[in-house]
Amino acid sequence: MAEYKTEEQKKKFYRTGDWNKLRQQALDRDNRECQECKREGRVHVDSKKMEGERKSVELNVHHKYEIEHYPQLALVLDNLETLCLNCHNKIHGRVFDEQKRKRWDDEMW
Template identity: 40%
Template sequence: MDLMKPELLRKLNKLIEDDEVQKFYTWKEYRFLRSKAKIRDNNECQMCKREGKHGQYGACHHKEEVREKPELALTLSNVEILCKYHHNIVHPEKLNATPVFMNEEWF
């Protein structure tokens, strides 16, 4: 499933250019994609699952970063559910960062 349309890609590229990517995560298209990923992955951390463990939903992770491959930002096969622990391992740079925004994904 790919929800990216040319006008959305232009809008996302502008957000990247303006260093406002966090606004992308409020888009209805992203929220819909995230809900589909949660259903597909059964709200379970896919890295935990690969390790034979069980971890609950913490974040919807883009395998190819939004800034690097914006054309894949709304593609279901490019996202997976991770627990907070594994998301922090994948993104250690975000551990010391102050959250720019908070939404239901943070809880």
């Protein structure tokens, strides 16, 4: 069984045809909508490709059980879910701008 402990091993996995095929299946199954937003009553769908422009990345396919710890679930469709970038970052503890933003009633000085 393959291991996905290093960044290089993970990058190699995410470039495989097997992953890309399964990723598309997950996106199609989830209607290309963020499943976390959907659970919270919001809608976040994939961007559309505009002629002459690069398509913006709106969605990721997330492993519920990370491949680093559960390599046997790396290519299991039931272990995948479509998430928007914001929800995916929150799940992984990568919150950037939100916590630094001040509220309107915060003191200015």
